Amino acid sequence: EPEVTQTPSHQVTQMGQEVILRCVPISNHLYFYWYRQILGQKVEFLVSFYNNEISEKSEIFDDQFSVERPDGSNFTLKIRSTKLEDSAMYFCATSPRQGPHEQYFGPGTRLTVT
Amino acid sequence: LAKTTQPISMDSYEGQEVNITCSHNNIATNDYITWYQQFPSQGPRFIIQGYKTKVTNEVASLFIPADRKSSTLSLPRVSLSDTAVYYCLVRNQAGTALIFGKGTTLSMSS
Numbered sequence: 448e449p450e451v452t453q454t455p456s457h458q459v460t461q462m463g464q465e466v467i468l469r470c471v472p473i474s475n476h477l478y479f480y481w482y483r484q485i486l487g488q489k490v491e492f493l494v495s496f497y498n499n500e501i502s503e504k505s506e507i508f509d510d511q512f513s514v515e516r517p518d519g520s521n522f523t524l525k526i527r528s529t530k531l532e533d534s535a536m537y538f539c540a541t542s543p544r545q546g547p548h549e550q551y552f553g554p555g556t557r558l559t560v561t
Numbered sequence: 562l563a564k565t566t567q568p569i570s571m572d573s574y575e576g577q578e579v580n581i582t583c584s585h586n587n588i589a590t591n592d593y594i595t596w597y598q599q600f601p602s603q604g605p606r607f608i609i610q611g612y613k614t615k616v617t618n619e620v621a622s623l624f625i626p627a628d629r630k631s632s633t634l635s636l637p638r639v640s641l642s643d644t645a646v647y648y649c650l651v652r653n654q655a656g657t658a659l660i661f662g663k664g665t666t667l668s669m670s671s
Contacts, residue, residue: 451604478657480657480658480659482659489661489662489663489664490599490605490648490659490661491661492658492659492660492661495657495658502657503657503658505658536602538604538605540604540659545655545657546654546655547593547595547610547652547653547654549607549610550607550659551607552603552604552605552606553604554603554604555602555603555604
């Protein structure tokens with residue numbers, strides 16, 4: 448069964464550093480998402496992406512965050528200057544279509560900011 | 562989007578049927594009801610989705626009464642591996658983002 452993959456599985460970085468989290472979507476999926484989950488808290492939506500554009504974003508997704516699909520396969524989330532409160536699990540999800548369709552989540556990247 | 566309310570936690574035993582009820586009093590005509598499951602340190606996983614009446618797949622059943630103000634996820638004959646957090650979500654036809662609540666933590670005893 449096709450899967451969403453994410454790299455790295457764990458990233459440790461110092462406050463103020465830039466990090467790039469990578470996701471390889473399921474092929475033929477057109478809609479891409481990033482979510483995060485701070486330890487012990489609920490899963491929070493960050494951003495959705497379709498046709499090389501952000502289609503929706505949450506209040507969390509401020510100027511420190513950006514997304515892109517640099518090579519037609521990877522889907523990346525960049526945090527420009529990490530803060531301690533950015534420490535969380537970051538999940539990529541993909542969907543073949545818009546609307547109330549199943550989103551397939553990757554295994555996540557655990558980001559630890561020290 | 563309609564707010565959802567579900568129990569914070571539930572306990573069950575192996576082999577039992579587990580029913581988790583979610584209320585969504587303000588559900589709109591175009592909204593669907595979706596359930597996801599999340600194991601520790603993993604991403605959420607889709608379980609089932611429905612609009613009205615009953616939906617069944619190989620994992621679960623979803624019961625939605627006529628007024629659609631609540632729904633019940635039914636897990637038949639649970640095992641220890643069903644220990645997870647179960648999320649009830651309401652989505653509209655144009656919906657992209659999944660808005661998660663705190664979910665219901667299902668704990669199992671053998």
